Amino acid sequence: MTEALYSQVHEALRARITGGELGVGDRLPSQAELIEEFSVSAITIKRALDMLRDEGFVSRRPRIGTVVISTTPGQDAPAHDAPGTRLPLIGYIVPGFDDAFGSHLLGGLLQASAHRAHVVVATSLGDPELEERLITEQLARGIDGLVLLPSSSRYIPPTVASLVGRRFPIVIVDRTLTGTPVSTVTSDNVTGGRLAAEYLFDLGHTRIALVQSPSTVSTIDERRRGVVAAHAAHEVRLKEAQVYSDVRSVVPGSRTPPEEDVARLVEFFEEHPDLTGCVVTEYHSARLVLQAARRLGRAVPDDLSIVCFDAPPEFVDAEVPFTHVEQDQHALGTRAFELVERQLGEQGDVAQETVPVRIVEGGSTGPAR
Template sequence: MSEALYAQVHETLRARIVGGGLAVGDRLPTQAELVEEFSVSAITIKRALDMLRDEGFVTRRPRIGTIVVSTTPAGGAPSAPADRLPLVGYIVPGFDDAFGSHLLGGILAASSERAHVVVAMSRGSSELEERLIEEQLDGGIDGLVLLPTSSQSIPQSVATLVGRGFPIVIVDRTLTGVPVSTVTSDNVTGGQLAAEYLFDLGHTRIALVQSPNAVSTLDERRRGVVAAHAAHQVRLEESQVYSGVRSVVPGSEVTPEDDVDGLAAFLEAHPDLTGCVVTEYHSARLVLQAAHRLGRTVPDDLSVICFDAPPEYVDAAVPLTHVEQDQHAIGARAFELVERQLAERGDVSQDTVPVRILAGGSTAPAPRSARS
């Protein structure tokens, strides 16, 4: 099992004192020097030094520094730490009933009586995400499950942890070129299934609606939609793609009303579109509002299919046809991969979880006038 970073620093410094590398009266390196030596945060160093002080090895003197006062712990040799369950961190931009809650449920179910889990939300901020990772490491986590805010750049903390062989698993994202374990849905197949579902209903003019969120998930779903068009020898024109749904992006200041305005303008400019693949559930809700504003009935005038949906009672009027991700399985598998790395450092696995279509009330055969 891996140790918390502060515990590793503490053990190294303690060994230097007990082994004679630092004698009584010697001064330890400064906090800044220890931060550089161990490549950890100042908080981590402080916690390690506090442990040495509490054990009676050192004293900390203002303007002088940390001085060795004993080469044996106060009260004799310390007892061995009691056996404990590992502590696993989980950091996520946010979650709700559409996506995230069931993934967390999968992690908690799989970790029951096997580990403790501490959860934190980054709210879509990469800066907060980095700080939360550091705080959880300082808090003594043994492994980390992370749903990154972005896929465009590799968080520095993630690259550092991977380099050290620290147990870490990325969920719902693909980080290209990083030897790190990942668990994602089969998003490419999901996008293809969604578009195929509309093609099978006779739709040939299909829109793709998504947010501008910089994550691999959306890119993969778009690839699937493009593949379905290619299979039917139909070109997906750029004019059929709307990527301006911004209110669903964590941290965005754009209002849902602004997005409904933009979607209504898009649909009004393209009256020939009879089907719509939406890459996120909350965006699909906005599409329904935009269609209603234009007097276009769902599903008779416009069929809508999306990814994910909470229980049907939330959308009692129009239960959405959607691509269902097995979020519980993603969460459970993520914990299992962390646990596997705790037993064997450096174990890397990229897992893909299948998806399926769940029919709802938001899709119907294309209007006769629109069928080719």
């Protein structure tokens, strides 16, 4: 009789999965809810869920519950450790990373998670469709939480919205998602933009360009707001003609060759020969500005001072190490893990945190002539 009951529960739940009522990443009702729904014992429910797990349909995680990882039967179910011995599995998806930005963030996350969780890393290359697929794949692997650096701040992947809705542990890094109740950890980008512009003002520069990419991420908008605020504080107007927003080759997934960006930057500075300073919102864009200045015969920093965000170790640009706004990437990674770990213990524990930034002096800035 008991076997018949757990078989009935198993078949009913299996039908919901294979029939599309429950998709990958969806959580099954709690054990208490299933007991009430089917009017059976806890042992019956456990045996039915174990069968689904053994068939590869679901993953059963402490504090998380039973989550659908596949809608077709298979033999690829993740391994299950004995109760109380398994470390949480945390997914980390990022457009890409290098020594300028990303590597140290990942290092902070991995160091914080050592002996506390396993981390699965994937790169989306800035492709929203690939990002969505990677999230689904990591859910299928049975991740307990997700740390995500989205490719855009304006487009929220449907899977992310679903995870937020059901209070799945998730933390967004380096982006602000307005109106979405999700934990975030970002640098103080507005202050960073203000510090960069004020550094140039303090050197006597009053004709300052702002160079950025057309990337649809909140960090770029926040840095621009900081630059505008610094101009307002010094009673200097930042004219739209002084803003160049079309450095395309630095955007993840872009097919624009850097040489094309350099040529357009040459035209921009030729049209504005009075500019003596430049705030650049990304390190790789600053390298292109440096090339454009040299092509025009303008020495850095004698003729043009450049302040950017982020920079790898100085030996990479030993000729002209950039003055830059430094993000505490290690702290970003550490706090991202801590926030997702906190949600593993208490679902729905949403927090927004901002990490301070600072100016690091280099050889790309000097007094205005």
